Amino acid sequence: MTVSELYDTLPYGPAPEDSKLAQAWLDDRGRKFGVYIDGAWHGVDDQFEVFSPGTGNAIATVAQAEDGLVDRAVRAARRAQPSWGALPGVERGRYLYAIARHVQKHSRLFAVLESLNNGKPIRETRDLDIPLVSRHFYYHAGVCDMLPDHEPVGVCGQIIPWNFPLLMLAWKIAPAIALGNTVVLKPAEFTPLTALLFAEICAEVGLPPGVVNIITGDGRTGQAIVEHSDIDKIAFTGSTEVGRIIRRATAGTGKKLSLELGGKSPFIIFDDADLDGAVEGLVDAIWFNQGQVCCAGSRLLVQESVADVVLNKVRRRMQTLRVGDPLDKAVDIGAIVAPVQRDRIHELVTVGVNEGAELFQAGTCPAEGWFYPPTLLTNVSPASTVAQEEIFGPVLVAMPFRTPAEAVDLANNTVYGLAASVWSENLNLAFDIASRVKAGTVWINCTNQFDASSGFGGFRESGFGREGGIEGLYEYVKPRHQDQRRPELASDPVVNSDAIDRTHKLYIGGKQVRPDSGHSLVIHGHEIARGNRKDIRNAVEAARSAQPGWQRSTAYLRSQVLYYLAENLQHADLFGASREEIAAATDAVFRIAGQVDKFEGRVHAVPSRGMAYTQNEPIGVVGAVLPDNSPLLSLVTLIAAGIGMGNAVVLIASETNPLPSVALYRVLEASDIPAGVVNIVTGLREELVPTLADHDGIDAIFAFGGEELRQDVELRSAANLKQTWVSSDIDASVDELLRRCTQVKNVWVPYGE
C-alpha cells in the first residue's frame, strides 16, 4: 500500500524482526542436534522434530536421549562434581560471570531463537526473558561463597518447561553450579533450541567438562533422570500432574526435591485501585506469554462496586491487543506452543461456556500457525471448572466480591498458591491482603515482576522450594557434617506403677480425650491410648481451626509461650524421660524460643523503585511422625519449632516410648498454648501414619524413622504435594529447623506518588 492510502487509517503495518542470524545458526548445524555431555557434542540417531508455533513448520530435529545417554551424562556430572565443588567460590563466580556476559553478547540470537521455537513475541524474549537470564547469572556469580556452613548437594537432575525455556534453564543452572553442584538438564521437548545454544556458550566460556550437561528428549528422558540412582537432587518446573509423578518416583530415595508447579493466581482489584493501572496490569498478568505462565493472574476478583466499570475497561483493552507473528515487534500475543496445548485451551473454554460462562474474545488470529485469541469469561463462580483448573492460555475468568474478607476467601479457594496480585491505593488494605493470601509471591499494584534477587515458588500444590534470592540458595546445598548424629539420650522407660490408677489419653484440641477406638496398648507396663484414623481426623480438624489465629499472633507472643513452656518443663516430672533428657529438652525449647522472633524476612534489592520484602510464613498444619530415640527431646523440639513459627502441629508419638509424650500433656496445658495448636496422638504407626500422611488438611509432613516409613510418607504426600522432611532422626540446627517450618513469601511493592 502507498503512503497516501495508509494515511487515512494509519494502521501499524508489519515490523518483522530479522531472523536471518538465527536461521543461519540452525543451518550451520544442519538443523540437527545431538546432546552435550562432558563438554562435548554427541550425535544421536534417534531424532524428533521441533516446530515454530508461529508458522507450524518444523525447524530442526533434536535427539531423543535414551537411558544410556542419561547415565552417561550423570556419570560425567558425578566425575566433575568434586573438583567443581572444591573450587574457591570466586573462581566458580568467574564462570557464571562469563556466562552472563556471553548471553548478553549473543542476546539477539537467543531472543530470536526463543521466539522462533516457542512462539512468544520477540518483544518479550528481547525485553524480558533474555535480560532476566543474564541477570540471573550475574546475581549468582556473587553467591558462591555465601553459605559457608553448607556444602553442595552433588549431582542435580533438572527438568524444565517450554513456557520460558532459557529463563527456566537459568533459574535452574545458575544457583546449582554457583554452589558447587553439577547438572544434567533436560529442556522441554517443544523448546530445546536455546538450551542447545546455551550449551555452546558453556563451551565458549571454558566451563569445565561435565559441570553442565544438556540432553534432550521427551518424558521418557525426564523419567530416566528422575529415576537415576546417582542423582542427588531433582529440580522440576512444570505441571502439578507431573510434579506428583516425580514426588512419587523420588519417594524414599533421599533425593532432594524442589517443585515449581501450576497455579490459578488471583488478581484482586479493590474499588480504591487505579482502575486503568489495574487493567493494564491484567494485560501483563494474563496476556503475557499467551497466558502460558504458571503465575498468570488468571482469576480476576473485582470488588462488586466497580465490577462493571472494570470489565468494560478490560473488554475495551482486549480490543487493542494485537495477535500475530511472534517475530513482529508490534505484537502483544504470539502463538501457542503446540496444537495439543491450543486444543486444551479451547476445550476448557468450551467447558466454561457450557457451564454458563459468558464469552468475550477479541483480536484476529492469523490463519497459519497455532494461535488463540485473548479471552474473558464472566458469569463464573468458584464452582465453575474454569475458575479452578489451570487453563495455561490467554483466558481470564472474572468473579466479583463484596468485602476484603471475601476477596481473601475467594483468592484462597484453590489448591494452588503460586502468586497473587493486589490492587489498591490504600496500603493498609493492600499489605493486609498480601499477608492473608496464600501465595509464594504477592505483587501489590504490579504483576509478573521477576528478579534474581527475589525467590519465586509456591505454597500448597504449586510446589515447594524457591528459585532466586538468598532463600533459593538452600535448594542446592545441605548442611555440612550432616552425618554427625546427635548422641542418643538415655531414657528411662521403666516407671514405677502409680498408687492410684491413671488413664493416659490423647491430646487433641487442648484437651485430654479418650481414643475413639476405646482400646489401649500396654507399653512398659502402662496402658497407652490406641488412637485411630478418627483421632487423627479430629486432631487435624482442631489444628486447622486453631492455626489461622495462632499465625496472626505476634512472634513475641509465641516466643513468650515457648519460654513459659521451657520454664514449666525444667522441673517437670515426666515419666519415661531421664533428667538428662528433660534438661536437654528444656534447653532446646529455650533456644528456639529465643530465635522465633529473629527468624525474619529481608528486603530484597530488586532493580525498581520500590521493594520486595520477604516474610517467613508458617506452612500451616504440620504433621509429624516422631522418632523412637530421645522421644521427649524430639517431641518438644518439633513443637517449639513448629508452633514457634506459627504452625499448628499434629504429632504421632513414638510408638515404642510414648510415655514422655503423654506426660507432657499437663506441661502443655500449663503453658498457655491455645487449644488445637498442639495435638498429640499415641498408638500404632501403621494405624496412624497413613491417615496423617494422606490427609489433605496437612500442609507439611515430617517423618523420622526407617526407610519404609520415609518412603511411605513421601509417597502419600504426593496427593496434595505436602512439603516433606524425612530422615532417620531430627538432626538439624535451629536455623534449619525454623526453615523447615516456614515458607518464604515475597511481596513486591512499587512506590512513588
Next chain:
Amino acid sequence: MNPAELRTPNLGRNSGIPLDLDWVESVRVNRSAVERRTATLLGRRTVKKQWQAAWLLRAIACMDLTTLAGDDTATNVRRLCAKARFPVRKDLLEALGMPGHHVGAVCVYHEWVSTAVEALAGSGIPVAAVSAGFPHGQSPMRLRLAEIEESVAAGAQEIDIVITRAKVLGGDWAGLYDEVKAFREACGEAHLKAILATGELATLRNVQKASLVAMMAGADFIKTSTGKETVNATLDFGLVMARAIRDFNDRTGYRVGFKPAGGIRAAKQSLDWLILMKEELGDPWMKPDLFRLGASSLLTDIERQLEHFVTGRYSANHRHPMP
C-alpha cells in the same frame, strides 16, 4: 457484549457539565503503574517504512507550529506561516503522493495574531494564540479575559489558556472550574485549549483531577505544558490525561482533544505520541480535530525522516527550508 458498544460516543463540541467533586475526588493514579505502561508501550508498538511515512505526515497535519519567544517579530512569524503552508519540500510531498499537505495550526503570542492571520489567509490554517497570562497565569482575571477576547477579535480561532496552578495545588477545584468556564465563555466560537502546566502540578493525581475539572468547565482540548516548565510533555502526563479524556467521554459523550507540547523535537517522539493516542483513545484522537502536537523544531526532523524514506539516504537539516 458487542465490541461496537465499546466505541467512543460523540456528542459534538464539549459544552461542559456541572462541577462533579465526587468524581474529582474519586481519582486514583498509581505512578508506578503509569510508568510501567508508558515504558512498555513503546516496546510494544512501532511503525516502519511507508506506514511510518504516513504516520509522520499525520504528525505534521496535527502540528501546532509554534513560536513563543521574547524576540519574535513579524519577520519570523511570517516565515513560520510560510513553513506552515509548505511544511515539506514539494518534491518530497509529490513523491509521497500527498501534495498540498499542511500543518494543523500556527501558534503565537497575541501580538502576532493578526500578522499570522494575514500570512495564512486562504490556506485554511487556523491561528492559535496563547493567552490568559501565558505562561504563568497570574495576571488579573479581568485582563486575562480581555486578552482572550482581543485575540479572538484579532482572528485567533484557537486560544491556548493557562490555568492558575495555585488552584490545583490548593485543591480549589471550584475555583479552577470557574476560571476555565469563564475563559471558555470569553472564547465564544474559538476553541479553548487548557494548558495544565503538568510539570508544576506535583503529582499525577493532580494532573488527572485538573484534566477532569478543565473538561467539566468546557475545555475543547487539554494540553500538557507551556513549554516553559522544567518538565514538559512526558508520556506519563499524556497517559494520565488521555485516560481522563476517555473517562470523560464515557460518562458525558463529549470528545475532548489532547495536545502535548514542550520538548517534542524528534520525529520518533511524534510517533510515540500518536501511538499513545491510538492505543489509549483510538483512531479519532489521531486527527487534528482531537489531537495536536505543539512544536517548533520537530518539523525539520520529520522532514529529514521523510526524505530518507523517499531517497533511502539519510538527510541533513540544511536541505530543508527553515521555519
